[in-house]
Amino acid sequence: MLLRTAWRRAAAAVRAAPGPRSEAPARGLRLRVVDNAPQSAVPSDTATAPEVESVLRPLYMDVQATTPLDPRVLDAMLPYLVNYYGNPHSRTHAYGWESEAAMERARQQVASLIGADPREIIFTSGATESNNIAIKELEAAIQPDTSLVSVMTVNNEIGVKQPIAEIGQICSSRRVYFHTDAAQAVGKIPLDVNDMKIDLMSISGHKIYGPKGVGAIYIRRRPRVRVEALQSGGGQERGMRSGTVPTPLVVGLGAACEVAQQEMEYDHKWISKLAERLTKKIMNSLPDVVMNGDPEHHYPGCINLSFAYVEGESLLMALKDVALSSGSACTSASLEPSYVLRAIGTDEDLAHSSIRFGIGRFTTEEEVDYTVEKCIHHVKRLREMSPLWEMVQDGIDLKSIKWTQH
Amino acid sequence: MAASSRAQVLDLYRAMLRESKHFSAYNYRTYAVRRIRDAFRENKNVKDPVEIQTLVNKAKRDLELIRRQVHIGQLYSTDKLIIENQEKPRT
Numbered sequence: 436m437l438l439r440t441a442w443r444r445a446a447a448a449v450r451a452a453p454g455p456r457s458e459a460p461a462r463g464l465r466l467r468v469v470d471n472a473p474q475s476a477v478p479s480d481t482a483t484a485p486e487v488e489s490v491l492r493p494l495y496m497d498v499q500a501t502t503p504l505d506p507r508v509l510d511a512m513l514p515y516l517v518n519y520y521g522n523p524h525s526r527t528h529a530y531g532w533e534s535e536a537a538m539e540r541a542r543q544q545v546a547s548l549i550g551a552d553p554r555e556i557i558f559t560s561g562a563t564e565s566n567n568i569a570i571k572e573l574e575a576a577i578q579p580d581t582s583l584v585s586v587m588t589v590n591n592e593i594g595v596k597q598p599i600a601e602i603g604q605i606c607s608s609r610r611v612y613f614h615t616d617a618a619q620a621v622g623k624i625p626l627d628v629n630d631m632k633i634d635l636m637s638i639s640g641h642k643i644y645g646p647k648g649v650g651a652i653y654i655r656r657r658p659r660v661r662v663e664a665l666q667s668g669g670g671q672e673r674g675m676r677s678g679t680v681p682t683p684l685v686v687g688l689g690a691a692c693e694v695a696q697q698e699m700e701y702d703h704k705w706i707s708k709l710a711e712r713l714t715k716k717i718m719n720s721l722p723d724v725v726m727n728g729d730p731e732h733h734y735p736g737c738i739n740l741s742f743a744y745v746e747g748e749s750l751l752m753a754l755k756d757v758a759l760s761s762g763s764a765c766t767s768a769s770l771e772p773s774y775v776l777r778a779i780g781t782d783e784d785l786a787h788s789s790i791r792f793g794i795g796r797f798t799t800e801e802e803v804d805y806t807v808e809k810c811i812h813h814v815k816r817l818r819e820m821s822p823l824w825e826m827v828q829d830g831i832d833l834k835s836i837k838w839t840q841h
Numbered sequence: 842m843a844a845s846s847r848a849q850v851l852d853l854y855r856a857m858l859r860e861s862k863h864f865s866a867y868n869y870r871t872y873a874v875r876r877i878r879d880a881f882r883e884n885k886n887v888k889d890p891v892e893i894q895t896l897v898n899k900a901k902r903d904l905e906l907i908r909r910q911v912h913i914g915q916l917y918s919t920d921k922l923i924i925e926n927q928e929k930p931r932t
Contacts, residue, residue, distance in 0.1 A: 506910035797868035
C-alpha cells in the first residue's frame with residue numbers, strides 16, 4: 436500500500452538522522468522532529484527546521500486488529516516474568532509446581548468464561564493455530580460422512596453476530612461437528628459451549644486485552660471430539676499440542692478472561708453507548724453513509740461505514756491522527772476490497788469506501804467526538820474534490836452513465 | 842476485625858481516584874477513574890457487613906495494583922495522545 440511504503444521510508448529516514456533524544460529507547464510513530472521537548476538541550480537548528488512540531492500519538496480506534504493489555508492482566512503476568520520462571524512441566528521442584536499451579540488456574544479462568552470444563556481447554560499460540568487444529572480434525576476424520584461446520588461468532592470486519600445457538604442446534608441434530616472462531620466474541624458477548632452446542636472453539640488472547648502470542652482451543656469431551664495434533668513433541672497439553680506452555684502468557688490469557696467475565700456487562704453498556712454516539716453523529720451530519728452489516732445482529736464495538744463518493748484509503752490517510760482500518764488487518768496488504776463486504780452484496784464502489792471504527796473498553800467519549808469531527812470534516816472535504824460527487828449534486832444518476840473504454 | 846466504616850470506604854475511594862490520576866497513559870487513566878466511580882456508586886447501597894468487607898478487601902488489593910501499574914506506566918511512558926493537549930485535565 437502506498438501509505439505503508441511512505442510510512443516505512445519516513446521512519447527509516449528518521450532513524451538515520453540523529454535526533455535530540457537519541458538516547459531514548461526507539462519508539463514508534465516518531466515521524467516528525469521534536470522541537471520544543473523540554474528535555475532537549477540542543478536547539479534544533481538542523482536542516483529539518485521547517486518540519487518542527489511536537490510528536491503526539493494518534494487515538495487508537497482499531498481494537499478489532501488488537502487490544503491494549505488491561506493493567507490487571509499485566510499485573511498478573513509480571514511475577515511469572517520476573518521470579519516465578521519455572522517450567523510448568525517440571526515435576527520435581529517448587530519452581531515447576533508454582534508455574535503449573537498458575538497454568539491450571541489460568542485454564543480454569545478460560546473455561547469459566549465459556550461454560551466449559553478446564554480439561555477441555557488446550558493452550559495454543561493463538562486463534563489461528565486453534566483454527567488449524569480444528570480444521571485438521573476434518574482431515575483426520577475416520578467416518579466418511581463426518582464433517583465440520585466452522586463459523587465466526589462475531590465478524591471482525593463488520594461486527595455481525597452469527598446465530599451460533601441455532602447453528603449449534605442444527606449441527607448437533609445432524610451429528611456434524613461445530614467449530615466457531617470466537618476471537619472477537621469471547622468476553623464480549625455471553626458464550627456457553629453447552630447451551631450453544633459448540634464442539635470446538637478458538638480463543639485469542641490479544642483480542643480481549645490479553646497478551647499477543649497466546650490463545651486456546653476448546654475441545655468438547657462429552658461427546659468426545661477427536662483432534663489430530665498439529666505439532667508433535669513432548670506430549671504436553673494431553674498430547675494435543677506439544678511444547679512448553681508459556682506460563683506468563685497463559686496467566687495473562689486467564690486474567691484477561693476473568694476480567695472479561697466480571698466486566699462484560701459494564702463494557703457492553705459503555706461500548707454500546709459510544710457506538711450509538713458515533714454512528715448517530717456521523718449519519719446526522721453526512722448524507723450517503725451506509726452501515727455495513729445487519730443492524731440487529733451486531734456487536735456494537737465494530738462499526739463499518741461506507742462513505743459514498745469517497746475513497747477509503749484517502750479518508751484513512753486524511754484521518755492521520757486516528758488509528759483506523761478499512762477492513763481486516765490480515766488482508767490489508769492486498770488492494771482488493773474486503774471479501775466480507777463483497778459477500779454481503781455491497782456495491783464495488785461502496786466497498787472501496789469503507790472504514791472500520793473499533794470501540795473498546797478503554798475508548799473515551801472525547802476520542803469518539805474527536806474521531807467523528809475529523810471524519811465529518813474530511814469526508815466533506817474529499818467529496819468537494821470529487822467529480823462524482825459533483826455529478827450527483829447536479830442530479831445525474833451515476834448508474835445511468837456509459838463510461839467509455841479507452 | 843471491625844467492619845469498615847463509611848469514612849474508611851470514602852478514604853479508600855479517594856485514595857483510588859487520586860492514584861488513578863497518575864496513570865501516564867490517557868486510556869488507562871480515564872478508564873480507571875470512570876470504573877472506580879461507577880463501581881463505588883453501584884455498590885453504595887450494600888448493607889450486609891460481610892459483603893461490604895469483601896468489597897473493601899478487593900478494593901484495597903485493586904489500589905495496590907493501581908499503584909504498581911501507575912509506576913510501571915511512568916517508567917515506560919511515551920508521548921501524549923493528540924487529544925490530550927486539547928482537553929482540559931479532566932477528573
